Amino acid sequence: MTVTPAYRPAPVPRPAADEHHGGPRRLVGPLAALDGRLAGPHDLLLMQCPSSLRPLGGGGLPDWARRVLRAHPWVTVGRAPAVAGGPADTPHPVRCTRDVSAAPETWLPVIVRGPERGQHLDALAPRAAVARTLRPEQLAGREALLPPGRVAAVPALAALSEAGRLVTEHRLAWGPIGAVGYELGTGVPVTGPLSPLRLVLRAPQPVSRRDALMLRRALSRLPVPVQAELETRYGAVLLAEYAAGTVLLTLLTPEGPREVRDPWFPRGR
The missing domain is CATH 3.30.300 (GMP Synthetase; Chain A, domain 3)
Structure with missing residues (x-):
C-alpha cells in the first residue's frame, strides 16, 4: 500500500535581516550580537534591558540617562578593561530578566550619550544583555x-x-x-x-x-x-x-x- 506523505506548507520567507537603524531583530543575545568576541572601543551596542547598566561612579542611572535609554537603548563601548565576575564580586550586579544566563557575567565598559553637548555617562553593561552590535x-x-x-x-x-x-x-x-x-x-x-x-x-x-x-x-x-x-x-x-x-x-x-x-x-x- 502506498502512503501519501503529509502535506507541509512552504516556509514563509523571513524579512531581510537589516531594518532602518533597528534590525536584525530575529537573532538577539550575546552570541549572535558579538559573534563570540568581546566588543571593541567605539562599537555601538543595542541593549535588551538598559536598566541593567551600572554607572562606574556607583548609584543608579541618572534621570536623563534613563530617558535616553528608554527612547534609544544604544551605548558606545569605551576604551577600558572589561570586568568579569558574578554577583559576589561585580558592583551592584543585576541579572537581565530576558536572559537567565547573565551570571557569571562579563561587564563591558560603555558610554551613554546624553542629549546635551558633552553629556555622557561611563557605565558597565552586562554582555548577556547585548542584542546587537555595530562596528x-x-x-x-x-x-x-x-x-x-x-x-x-x-x-x-x-x-x-x-x-x-x-x-x-x-x-x-x-x-x-x-x-x-x-x-x-x-x-x-x-x-x-x-x-x-x-x-x-x-x-x-x-x-x-x-x-x-x-x-x-x-x-x-x-x-x-x-x-x-x-x-x-x-x-x-x-x-x-x-x-x-x-x-x-x-x-x-x-x-x-x-x-x-x-x-x-x-x-x-
Whole structure:
C-alpha cells in the first residue's frame, strides 16, 4: 500500500535581516550580537534591558540617562578593561530578566550619550544583555538611512564619503565614530553643524610616517575638521601626532594612555 506523505506548507520567507537603524531583530543575545568576541572601543551596542547598566561612579542611572535609554537603548563601548565576575564580586550586579544566563557575567565598559553637548555617562553593561552590535566599519554608507537633506545640511556627514575614499586609497579599513558614527548607527540626530568628523583607521600592520603624513594632508583639505586615530593591536594613536614625526607618542590603551616610540611595538621609552 502506498502512503501519501503529509502535506507541509512552504516556509514563509523571513524579512531581510537589516531594518532602518533597528534590525536584525530575529537573532538577539550575546552570541549572535558579538559573534563570540568581546566588543571593541567605539562599537555601538543595542541593549535588551538598559536598566541593567551600572554607572562606574556607583548609584543608579541618572534621570536623563534613563530617558535616553528608554527612547534609544544604544551605548558606545569605551576604551577600558572589561570586568568579569558574578554577583559576589561585580558592583551592584543585576541579572537581565530576558536572559537567565547573565551570571557569571562579563561587564563591558560603555558610554551613554546624553542629549546635551558633552553629556555622557561611563557605565558597565552586562554582555548577556547585548542584542546587537555595530562596528564602525559597518556604519560607512549608511547615510541613505538618514532623512532626506540631513547629510547635505551637516558638514561632518557631508564630508564622510570623500574622507572614506581618501582612507581607502591607503588600503586601510575604516569607520566613523563619535557623533557621526552614533547618528549613522542609531538614526538619532546628534551631529551638530560644528561637530568634527571622527574616524578610526584599522592598522594592525605598521603604517609608514610618509603615508600617514600624506593621508593627514589629504584629510585636512576637507571642509570640516577630521580627527582620525590609527587603531593598532595594542591601542590607538592619533594620526596627526604620528604623521608629525613626534618621537614619543601617546598610545591609548584599555589600561590608560602610555608613552611609546612605536605604537605597533610598544616598549615604552
